[in-house]
Amino acid sequence: MSEDIDSRRDDSGATAPAPRVAVEPTPQAPAGQAQPGPEAATPGAATQPPFNAGNPYAAQTQTVAHTVVKTKTKKLPVFLCSLAGMVVGAVLVVALIMTGALNVNRDAGTATATSEPSGGSQTIKIDAEDTTLAEAVSAKALPSVVSITAWSSGSSENVMQGDDSEASGSIGSGVVLDTDGNILTNNHVVEGATDITVSLNGESYEAELVGADTSSDLAVIKLKDVDAKNLTPIEVGDSDDLSVGEWVMAIGSPFGNEQSVSTGIVSSLYRSTALPTTSGTYIYANMIQTDAAINPGNSGGALVNDNGELVGINSIIESYSGSSSGVGFAIPSNYAVKIAKQIIGGKTPEHAYLGVRLGTVTASNARQNNLSVNEGAYVGEVIAGSPADEAGIKKGDVVTKVNDEQISSADSLIIALRSYDVGDTVTLTVQRGKNEKKIDVKLGSDADAQTSQGEETNTDSAEGAGNGMSEEEFLEYLRELMGNGGNNRQ
Template sequence: MSDTPQPSQSQPQPPQGAPVNAAPAPAPAPAQPAASKPKKNRKGVKTFFIAFAGAAVACVLALGIFVAVNPSNSGYTIKETNSGITIDVDTDDMSLAEAVAAKTLPSVVNINVYANTSQQSMSPFGMLGSQSATQELQQTSLGSGVVLTADGYILTNNHVVDGADALEVVAEGETYKAKLVGTDPSSDLAVIKVDGATLKPIEIGNSSDLKVGEWVMAAGSPFGMEQSVSTGIVSAVNRSYADSESGAIYTNMIQTDAAINSGNSGGALVDAEGKLIGINTLIMSTSGTSSGVGFAIPVDYAFGIAEQLIQGKTPSHAQLGVSLITVNNELAQRFGIQATEGAYINSLTAGGAAAKAGLQEGDVILKVDGESITSSSDLVLAIRSHSPNDEVDVTYLRDGKEETTKVKLGADTQ
């Protein structure tokens, strides 16, 4: 049993993709605005949490970004060695941006997504049995991806490739057919592969020690404009969000003000050394376009999922082995619970992590590792921020008394 909030409880609105009006491949079609569902915030303003698979086939323009690197008087130097490319910068942001773009862009690809559509035809005489159906590939969306290996493994978001019947990758101006290697809808990550090509892998960084205010660059294909970059800073870390409809759970995300738009999903967020620190995935916006509040899945987590997918494994995620209901005043009165918030354990998985730790049906979980739990979604996010076999301190309410116990987390693949 996965750690699942009961459907009767209110959950955050899901991030919405940005499909395009279908057009026969490969001809471009007019750009379409991003589609999204409104979410009311406390001030009553409509807010959108959007997962950008790509808003417009139309914007598949032959746009190139040309980076002029002048080693003399440029304020930075780029050194290519057997161990990779290093950037030494000793002047302003403009020079830094040029150097990082020159290193990063060859490792960021555009992904075109196609789906089969049925075409019905009939004889002009309308004779019985004269109808026939044909399958035709049409481009439905686009997104971005990050090259992990020279032999063609590419990391992207699951929502970019979801529902694809065919995939096409554009890398450094060359177009290749791609195949789906594996997906993990729970973490919204996927790996695809290009065969018969030698690609330029990105350098993997570290997302565990990021500091708020650090310089970052986002690279991808916003609105289909390939090889585009934007710069900003790390606005915050450890942002989390749960999508109750798709089941995707986003934990410890990196928040950035670097512009992220439709088509950027699956693209790279890199640091000042051009190292990958995150996979651009979501934005929060009142308009459906970038408002300076974007989110990236941290590379430490994303790369681990990618490795499992490449190895043909089913990715595992930490879980307690419970089903949950968010505590509110109505529930508290009905069951006589002496708490107005928390996560009520509705049932447990026999032999699961919670059961082994002595938790029982009817317990209300109030804290995990000292952090307050106000809802079932809070608990799911807190647990998913850990790995299977991690130990956490769980504080719970039973018969009006608070108690704390250690729980060794299980895995959803067990």
């Protein structure tokens, strides 16, 4: 996340009571173990007998008793056991080699990464015997991750001269996509920026905004006057192949510390949430949860797998303090790169579009309005000519399922639909009065809706992907959803 994010991100503004912190006591010696001291007796020391007072000239003697236990080893059984162990070990090694679990060709090797659309490649020589996994992945992926400083409402030159009265800035990270200089990052890192500076491999470059998808919190910037030879596009992996427990590395600029890495695992998959902002609602669908440290400044940076391939864009954290608490989230690379390609191609990023305005059904408003269900997404309006209109969705319907996925709120319907592509057909379960109906809807594109929304100057309900809700309804729902201290626990 960008460095000025509080709680989940820089501009959320949510505060919460600090969680309890357990402080480990000073390590103590195990019970029964003597504490060393100036008068402690040396273990095993012989005891001096009393002085012979009757004969002071007699030689003083001491007796030390030793107990010796002799054992006799039978050589034949030991030999047979050793031989059996060698045979079993050899069989296991052969089996591991045949299954491919053990790679016997661990000499110094090379790793080659190729990235679309420019086809730029990198070759990293790795000594398999002396290099750890983290070192190998870092060597491959670090050159592809940049640090971004975004200034708004002022000039970075004025700040350098000490005049920062009208300027504010944030620090984030980004990922090099191609040798044309296109860099993928979070929208909240560069949103509203008038000056963007990128630090890459010790060099500083100016950058410009190519485009952004506000609702997905993704943006693409492009470096100015950069030589393609100085760019190392990141290799993009398949985020759909991730599994819980898989090793991952987060790369970025936490607190402005460039080229920093942290490692962890995939803690969970398919985490989804939505966050309101001054410019709209960020919809995070099917995110990757990881315990790799993600802090302010990591936003827009890379989450890579053990092959050094991009599998996610680090975006938000769940934390009382605003710093890493071991619960971070990344936008899957498959989705992020797809949106980036649309932006680079000059297209308006499109998402699955239903064409309704929504509210959230709660137990309270269900009683007040005599609704048949206590939760779901209430259809307050159907946009004329939209996929919902053509499918027969009506005002007053309450959507309770998308295919087999339960819908508990307007927010959850928006997130669920974001998981589908334009042209997909979904089955909506709706409650219409006392009757339950199943309606098939072919999802459209929200590109036209986004364009028309951008032309509107005054609206109380954001359509977004054609699935909006009023700000008042959304904030009411969000307060219920977040519970203690504004933390949305997934």
